[in-house]
Amino acid sequence: MALVVKKPDSRMAAEVATIPECVLPEPGCVQRQYATLFDGPSQLVLEGGATIGPLTVAYETYGQLSPRKDNAIYICHALTGDAHVSGRNTPQDRKPGWWDGFVGPGKAIDTDKYFVICSNVLGGCQGTTGPSSVDPATGVPYGPDFPFITIRDIVAVHNALLDYLGIGKVLAVVGGSLGGMQALEWAISRPDRASAIVLLASGPRLSAQGIAFNAVGRRAIYADPLFREGRYYAADEKPRFGLALARMIAHITYLSEQSIELKFGRRLQNGDQFAYDLRAETEFQIESYLHYQGKAFVDRFDANSYLTLTRSMDYFDLTERNGSLANAFSQTQCRFLVVSYTSDWLFPTSQSEEIVRALIEARRHVTFFELTSPYGHDAFLIDSELPKLERLVVPFLGRAYQDTRVGRL
């Protein structure tokens, strides 16, 4: 695979110059950047056999790359995340990035110390080439013609971005959920390009129950008449109902029973009297919350991307591909921090334990901790839960950085 490597410096400077309103002091503003990859004669050959190129990759960086280029941390986002991890893109942004509580100056992943990179995944819809992007061969969005992609393909693009940025090896790859799958895949298929892996609420494969939930979510999209077999981009209306429903279903799996009880219980949305009316579709607070989540989601996400990325998640299975998990890990060269959450039922602790057992069998360096939390799968994203995670991640990264600098890792 031949990569067209560009030096991004001048482009970055130009882009920063285009946001004069960005006058905040620390943590200041962060600018989304774009790289064009695979735009030469060699396209990216995907695991499923198709090829694709050129690709645009949207990414953000935080902090400064050290002169030795040894302090880079690549954060892999989860299913519906994006490159915007921390801070604000403009001072007017209502909310900061999706992991602002964990990444930034003086925070757990300290951007005063580390150079943090996060890119929107291949197949996504937040700046990186995906089904909603224009296919250069046709001049219209790919839609259902977007090629089938896997986690390995997503990781191949992450590594192409590293080439573009002129970084050989990252100190660490950090990811939760689908991001954790990317981190695992990275450790196995690009063992020379990461010294450490931080794996949160993830697993070596999606469980059959996880496939089942993804399948019903996809069914909701396929069954929406506005889906039009994926060719809805030119239409006035998008398959909003189907995508919102898919999100609502998935969202239940991100919460624990306990967190739903704590947050909503059986409380009603308006008053304390039952309506005795079937038309009151959001009578309970939990219903109103799920409807809100569904509606908010369709404003920022593309249905074809949802289909593409959930399927890549379904396909992920390190055991199937390598005979055994220990075999898979025998190719790795990095050290691992594996973290699970007690109330996560989408990626239960047993899945992390399976990884840890296989890493031990493969004689790899692994630290494992199950954090107690009521917040289910989403715990690694919840601000109040971050201090527990910080106590694991800060020393792990610190030691890895130290060992890297003295050539021990």
Add this chain to the structure above:
Amino acid sequence: MALVVKKPDSRMAAEVATIPECVLPEPGCVQRQYATLFDGPSQLVLEGGATIGPLTVAYETYGQLSPRKDNAIYICHALTGDAHVSGRNTPQDRKPGWWDGFVGPGKAIDTDKYFVICSNVLGGCQGTTGPSSVDPATGVPYGPDFPFITIRDIVAVHNALLDYLGIGKVLAVVGGSLGGMQALEWAISRPDRASAIVLLASGPRLSAQGIAFNAVGRRAIYADPLFREGRYYAADEKPRFGLALARMIAHITYLSEQSIELKFGRRLQNGDQFAYDLRAETEFQIESYLHYQGKAFVDRFDANSYLTLTRSMDYFDLTERNGSLANAFSQTQCRFLVVSYTSDWLFPTSQSEEIVRALIEARRHVTFFELTSPYGHDAFLIDSELPKLERLVVPFLGRAYQDTRVGRL
């Protein structure tokens, strides 16, 4: 509430006479029967305040009522069940009733000994008046105008059927899941009409997580354009996609992660090679299974009934209505057998334990057992799991019957 009580004998005889092909020996055939209730000037006053009547109730009976009328067992079916518990309605039926492994001559609920009654619930779609029934006031199906019903209303109709059958008090009410809610409601609101309750995989209320899953299922129906706000009966096409999807979502909650792993795992439906094709919507066996379940369901169930009955389930909350669960149970006069299953996550053991604690606090007679099973919420319906349940239910019912006959219960 004035009930019009009819003697059903002549009607039953006439109906049996209409199925001359029913020549099988034991267990023979069973005939679905129909009762018309609330057809006098007094209609049924529902908990939500509306009234309804006349009502047709579809029911089946098995075995013989004892001369003392003390051997009746009322089985309450779950969300999508029907009156056909056991045996076949015609010799040509491909499958027997939904609990044929547990109810019948010589079986756990032994119809050589007990007189078993099961009726389709109010609001259902399998013979008892529900949204798909013709509203006598308009001459067209109720549809969305069907009044809002609760578990208490369903139990009121069960008791009206008992009046119709001339039975004052049943030996036991047996129910799993939504059927268990009916049994609990019966114990509380009709304490004089049951000596014992058998409660399987149920709880004192639907959890917020359960409401969430019901809510997304209903959303699937509402979002189906063929739903037409519930007025689809005269249309060529029914909201099949929405109802099938609702069933697929719910079906995942009836299984355990372990049972999905055991039955399907990550196995593919055709061969062992990935298709790398998003259009392959049922590539994994679990997907194919869920699609089959969805399709089979829409052939036998009505979308408006699904909305109605899931909402009645959402509303059920014995604590809310009675201040405390112990208060609720202080009105009961029967004894209880409570059974939960280790892998049931829709009605986990903790819910049964809450009932048991409250029954003990209310100084009621309760026997509790958590059965070990990998089959999740559906375990009480799975043939291979029935022997474990039988070892609890047979002696419990036997002792209750014995105590009833000597006036101790």
